[in-house]
Amino acid sequence: VAGVSAESVIGVDLGGSKVLAGALSSDLTVHHRAQRPTRVRDQAELVDVIVATVEEARSGSDVEITGVGFGIPCTIDQVRGVAVMAVNLPISDMPFRDVMSERLGLPVFIDNDGNAAALAEQRFGAARGAPDVVMLTIGTGIGGGIILDGNLCRGGRGSGAEVGHVVIDMDGPPCQGACPNRGCLETMASGTALMREAREAGLRAPGSALGRALAAGRPLTGAHVTELAHDGDEPAREVLELLGRRLGVGIASFVNLFAPSHVVVGGGVMAAGDLLLDPAREVVAERALRPAKDMVEIVPAAFGPEAGMVGAAALALDGLARQAARA
Amino acid sequence: VAGVSAESVIGVDLGGSKVLAGALSSDLTVHHRAQRPTRVRDQAELVDVIVATVEEARSGSDVEITGVGFGIPCTIDQVRGVAVMAVNLPISDMPFRDVMSERLGLPVFIDNDGNAAALAEQRFGAARGAPDVVMLTIGTGIGGGIILDGNLCRGGRGSGAEVGHVVIDMDGPPCQGACPNRGCLETMASGTALMREAREAGLRAPGSALGRALAAGRPLTGAHVTELAHDGDEPAREVLELLGRRLGVGIASFVNLFAPSHVVVGGGVMAAGDLLLDPAREVVAERALRPAKDMVEIVPAAFGPEAGMVGAAALALDGLARQAARA
Numbered sequence: 001v002a003g004v005s006a007e008s009v010i011g012v013d014l015g016g017s018k019v020l021a022g023a024l025s026s027d028l029t030v031h032h033r034a035q036r037p038t039r040v041r042d043q044a045e046l047v048d049v050i051v052a053t054v055e056e057a058r059s060g061s062d063v064e065i066t067g068v069g070f071g072i073p074c075t076i077d078q079v080r081g082v083a084v085m086a087v088n089l090p091i092s093d094m095p096f097r098d099v100m101s102e103r104l105g106l107p108v109f110i111d112n113d114g115n116a117a118a119l120a121e122q123r124f125g126a127a128r129g130a131p132d133v134v135m136l137t138i139g140t141g142i143g144g145g146i147i148l149d150g151n152l153c154r155g156g157r158g159s160g161a162e163v164g165h166v167v168i169d170m171d172g173p174p175c176q177g178a179c180p181n182r183g184c185l186e187t188m189a190s191g192t193a194l195m196r197e198a199r200e201a202g203l204r205a206p207g208s209a210l211g212r213a214l215a216a217g218r219p220l221t222g223a224h225v226t227e228l229a230h231d232g233d234e235p236a237r238e239v240l241e242l243l244g245r246r247l248g249v250g251i252a253s254f255v256n257l258f259a260p261s262h263v264v265v266g267g268g269v270m271a272a273g274d275l276l277l278d279p280a281r282e283v284v285a286e287r288a289l290r291p292a293k294d295m296v297e298i299v300p301a302a303f304g305p306e307a308g309m310v311g312a313a314a315l316a317l318d319g320l321a322r323q324a325a326r327a
Numbered sequence: 328v329a330g331v332s333a334e335s336v337i338g339v340d341l342g343g344s345k346v347l348a349g350a351l352s353s354d355l356t357v358h359h360r361a362q363r364p365t366r367v368r369d370q371a372e373l374v375d376v377i378v379a380t381v382e383e384a385r386s387g388s389d390v391e392i393t394g395v396g397f398g399i400p401c402t403i404d405q406v407r408g409v410a411v412m413a414v415n416l417p418i419s420d421m422p423f424r425d426v427m428s429e430r431l432g433l434p435v436f437i438d439n440d441g442n443a444a445a446l447a448e449q450r451f452g453a454a455r456g457a458p459d460v461v462m463l464t465i466g467t468g469i470g471g472g473i474i475l476d477g478n479l480c481r482g483g484r485g486s487g488a489e490v491g492h493v494v495i496d497m498d499g500p501p502c503q504g505a506c507p508n509r510g511c512l513e514t515m516a517s518g519t520a521l522m523r524e525a526r527e528a529g530l531r532a533p534g535s536a537l538g539r540a541l542a543a544g545r546p547l548t549g550a551h552v553t554e555l556a557h558d559g560d561e562p563a564r565e566v567l568e569l570l571g572r573r574l575g576v577g578i579a580s581f582v583n584l585f586a587p588s589h590v591v592v593g594g595g596v597m598a599a600g601d602l603l604l605d606p607a608r609e610v611v612a613e614r615a616l617r618p619a620k621d622m623v624e625i626v627p628a629a630f631g632p633e634a635g636m637v638g639a640a641a642l643a644l645d646g647l648a649r650q651a652a653r654a
Binding site: 075084085131132146148153155156161162163165166167168169170171178179180181182246249250252253256257258259260261286287288289290291292295 | 402411412458459473475480482483488489490492493494495496497498505506507508509573576577579580583584585586587588613614615616617618619622
């Protein structure tokens with residue numbers, strides 16, 4: 001397309017409840033968004049829903065689309081382009097890259113959603129242009145990704161860095177979902193841990209706002225605990241501080257391993273902002289090694305719910321650039 | 328040199344008590360070794376000792392030497408080629424690469440000794456040719472390195488992966504030396520931890536061989552505890568099992584992060600062999616994620632005391648190949 005300098009791709013964030021596709025240019029202009037629910041019966045129906053969503057984003061935008069990136073909540077075999085195992089979607093050992101490339105007639109690039117979010121922050125967000133970045137996305141679980149020397153650190157067969165499943169307390173509580181471990185960062189510092197600790201703190205302090213909310217039978221959400229903490233409720237603040245300190249123990253291990261310039265923290269729990277990050281920063285200052293601990297900034301993510309879509313677009317832009325460099 | 332196809336370099340293992348230099352070809356033939364003590368007054372004297380040792384290895388071998396690699400027990404700034412901070416040597420913010428290159432008149436490549444040992448095992452040893460490898464060297468402390476996609480993972484400014492300073496027990500004992508952390512893998516599973524746990528086990532079981540050795544005032548060494556365990560002394564075996572299980576917790580975190588095909592374990596403590604590695608393997612099978620845990624082999628290092636020298640030579644061979652590719 002003459003006169004258009006920025007390349008345009010579609011970034012697709014595939015989630016357990018919905019698929020979000022955006023046609024983006026490399027300057028992050030979003031030309032069109034499309035979204036559909038992913039409550040489907042089986043893998044075949046899921047593929048149809050994804051294809052329809054991507055086609056809608058493509059036809060709705062007036063730029064030429066040269067590739068499609070997917071962030072998938074799934075372990076990935078990058079060598080074969082296979083989506084191996086997902087917890088919340090009917091995907092199992094699916095040749096995702098080839099299937100989508102065939103259906104869409106475009107080059108397709110896939111990665112897990114944590115890696116996509118890390119790429120979004122490192123290319124366009126809170127750690128823009130930094131070579132060494134650790135990203136943690138804290139929601140029900142803890143996902144994320146590691147970028148070293150500008151490249152996603154995918155590990156053996158590209159199966160992805162499970163940053164939430166690093167142990168911080170070997171005798172801690174059992175981890176969540178399919179993880180057979182104990183005391184992983186995920187089970188100690190995720191939104192699920194926040195709820196667990198908030199219930200216990202509320203029971204210990206029945207007169208506090210947190211305790212009264214609990215006694216009233218209101219379902220405690222992370223947003224609610226955070227709101228109470230922002231309003232000055234002491235037990236709610238202590239819960240966030242406890243979680244933040246545990247997060248800091250995990251981040252200190254990452255700092256000692258990777259000496260990143262930035263640790264970016266995103267996900268729903270980051271509504272707590274510095275109530276969570278300040279204790280984490282204190283622990284890293286106390287516990288990590290020099291000179292790495294003096295070089296790292298622990299910062300909130302720039303992207304919220306669109307991190308996955310932006311990161312998936314970045315995956316496609318990256319992949320196309322690599323293909324062009326090889327040609 | 329006509330007729331010689333293998334490139335030859337000098338690998339230098341710089342330690343707190345001695346410097347060992349070997350002239351090696353890329354097929355691992357050692358043409359000449361030289362060694363000198365490193366008990367020196369200051370940095371200037373240390374430089375002279377190193378230069379003399381390298382020159383001896385060079386003049387003693389009859390092949391052309393094209394580069395020198397150094398493994399240094401030190402944090403390294405790869406960008407500037409600076410040896411930043413060493414615990415056991417009079418080195419501090421020293422422009423090591425430039426100083427040695429100037430003195431020796433050869434291309435010089437430096438890295439910390441843990442990274443050099445990892446490279447030795449991945450290029451020539453127990454994980455030969457494997458792209459994704461984690462190496463742990465267990466002695467007084469725990470060092471090592473991480474190789475991803477065939478390249479050493481050096482992190483920000485190349486300051487090195489401190490694999491021993493990943494927390495496995497956030498409320499565990501204070502770590503060793505200059506590390507301000509608690510419950511690091513190093514303080515839980517190093518040779519120092521082995522001694523600590525053996526003393527306690529000996530006191531609890533005064534009638535055992537371990538208890539009697541302790542009561543006799545014989546200085547307990549790791550080698551001695553290992554010998555008692557090999558002879559079937561139950562408390563000594565339990566100490567090694569405890570250490571091996573803690574090691575497994577740390578390895579499970581690395582498996583979840585990097586999905587390596589090999590975790591290579593070396594250092595003096597590996598005299599215990601499978602008495603240490605079998606419990607570690609069990610814990611990884613219990614606690615790490617699929618599919619990564621099914622892909623990993625936990626194996627003893629192939630190189631003993633010469634790992635550092637071989638790895639330093641591999642550093643030089645790698646560096647020269649990279650320079651040739653660029654030219």
